[in-house]
Amino acid sequence: MSPSLRSVYRRLGWGLVFPLLDFHLESFDIFPDFVGYLIILFALNHIRAMDSHIRHAGWLALVLLFVSLPQLMFKSSIDMEQFAAVPLGMHAYVQAAAILHVWCVILIFRGLYTIGKATIQPGLAAAVDSIMKLYIALFAIQLLFYPFMLNMEDSVVSVLQLSSLFIFFVELLLIRVLFRLSLNA
Amino acid sequence: MGLRASKVYMYSGKVGWTLGLEGRRQKCSYIASIKVINWVNERGREALYINSNFRAGRGKKYILPTILLLITASWIGNIWYYESMQLDKPVFLKHYMILNGNQSDWIELTFLENKRDGKKVTGIKLEKLPQVRFEINPPNRNYRYQVIRKAYGSWNGEENPPMVREPLIITEATVYYSEGPPEKVPIGEIHIMWERSEGLLESVSSGGSSDGTGQYTVNVKEDLTLEQVDYSFSDRLSSLFEFNVITPDGPVTEMPIHLDAGDTLIFDYVWKIPAETAAAFEIYRANFLLSYTTGDGEIIHDRIPISFNRYLSEKQINWFARSGGELP
Numbered sequence: 001m002s003p004s005l006r007s008v009y010r011r012l013g014w015g016l017v018f019p020l021l022d023f024h025l026e027s028f029d030i031f032p033d034f035v036g037y038l039i040i041l042f043a044l045n046h047i048r049a050m051d052s053h054i055r056h057a058g059w060l061a062l063v064l065l066f067v068s069l070p071q072l073m074f075k076s077s078i079d080m081e082q083f084a085a086v087p088l089g090m091h092a093y094v095q096a097a098a099i100l101h102v103w104c105v106i107l108i109f110r111g112l113y114t115i116g117k118a119t120i121q122p123g124l125a126a127a128v129d130s131i132m133k134l135y136i137a138l139f140a141i142q143l144l145f146y147p148f149m150l151n152m153e154d155s156v157v158s159v160l161q162l163s164s165l166f167i168f169f170v171e172l173l174l175i176r177v178l179f180r181l182s183l184n185a
Numbered sequence: 186m187g188l189r190a191s192k193v194y195m196y197s198g199k200v201g202w203t204l205g206l207e208g209r210r211q212k213c214s215y216i217a218s219i220k221v222i223n224w225v226n227e228r229g230r231e232a233l234y235i236n237s238n239f240r241a242g243r244g245k246k247y248i249l250p251t252i253l254l255l256i257t258a259s260w261i262g263n264i265w266y267y268e269s270m271q272l273d274k275p276v277f278l279k280h281y282m283i284l285n286g287n288q289s290d291w292i293e294l295t296f297l298e299n300k301r302d303g304k305k306v307t308g309i310k311l312e313k314l315p316q317v318r319f320e321i322n323p324p325n326r327n328y329r330y331q332v333i334r335k336a337y338g339s340w341n342g343e344e345n346p347p348m349v350r351e352p353l354i355i356t357e358a359t360v361y362y363s364e365g366p367p368e369k370v371p372i373g374e375i376h377i378m379w380e381r382s383e384g385l386l387e388s389v390s391s392g393g394s395s396d397g398t399g400q401y402t403v404n405v406k407e408d409l410t411l412e413q414v415d416y417s418f419s420d421r422l423s424s425l426f427e428f429n430v431i432t433p434d435g436p437v438t439e440m441p442i443h444l445d446a447g448d449t450l451i452f453d454y455v456w457k458i459p460a461e462t463a464a465a466f467e468i469y470r471a472n473f474l475l476s477y478t479t480g481d482g483e484i485i486h487d488r489i490p491i492s493f494n495r496y497l498s499e500k501q502i503n504w505f506a507r508s509g510g511e512l513p
Contacts, residue, residue, distance in 0.1 A: 084267070084300050084301065084329055084330055085300040085301050085302075086301070087301060087302050088264065088267075088301075140252050140256065143259075144255055144256050144259050145259070147259050147260045147262075147263035147264060148259065148263055150263050150264065150266075150267040151263055151267055151270075151329075
């Protein structure tokens, strides 16, 4: 496969690292999300002509780039202790950004599958399919249980923490897939 | 074709992505897998009593909308409930207090406020005691949707104009908010008096527990005759407060009663405030009001403090928010 596709995979992988990691020094994010979306946007731009999913993912990455800009000013992760004190708009913002992010990831992998259908190993394709299904299911659980935190924290916290832990590992797996693709391409 | 259809039942409608998997399985033991899959399908059909072909197609169509509906319902329901548990504005509890200006120089006011952003108390003034400066403390107790905060108003005797040392009753406070104009808010009844009592009872110990019980023990310094024991706010408290006076000879059943110097007198009391009523949102700083005569026939009116250590529970706060968040 072409060297350019190889670098696209690698850039997408690095791009996804930024929104995934959330290390804060005071309120400053060491891996600002918008940088990640910028890298993703550039990577997708190279292959945008190849598939419509990629084009849509590109638009979403652009939206996410702007949506994630305010996070430079304030910490977007919500403290469990102060959950009920956080304005509803903040919850809506965080969740909306998460929905857009997951949607973007789904579109990227759909697009990559279409582009690389002929060359991707069948085993890898099947694995990615299962990971994506798990990813969507976990995210649906997260979306379903998140608002319960407003009213009944204790019992829901463990469900949410588990699901977000799993989502974290699933995203790690997806990033690993991208790097594997870049090596094989 | 058989294999493909069977696969569809098993995975309840898997899309294009499974193509790779299918190719791989064909390499494996084809016949064995068909047998296993058919067996599973048979059992499945038996268990469900439905046509699995039919179900696979239909099920898939409804999965996404069902999940979206559940998520939307979860968000709407939870936000609605969350909103219903918020107070429209901060609520001052009702304070029924007796303060002796000669013994203490501060007033404590307690109020409830939503945890989330919005209308907050930023300042308090008493029109009848403009010299009193209030300091609003950070949350004192945290509940799920609300916090309890306390404001301390103090005076130090150097106010200008000086405090007039005469009894007065404060029933409302002017409250300043972070949003909107200040408001006059009922705060109960705070009686301020300026008394110097030279009683004949010496305090030995006192204690109060959050379950509402309390005790105050005094030593009698001189021979005296206890004529009467009453308590402040008795008209309000008749059904909420019970007490016993215990002498060395046992509980006092009738008065007057003669006491010798050195006798111990125990005031044993209990607050009986029902949990989910407006009365639970009242704060009392009351006194026992004693009348006794000395050996020379002098009548003395004395006071003994009654401690009040009740805390509001999560359940009570939620009851209050649900029932409209207003005190009568």
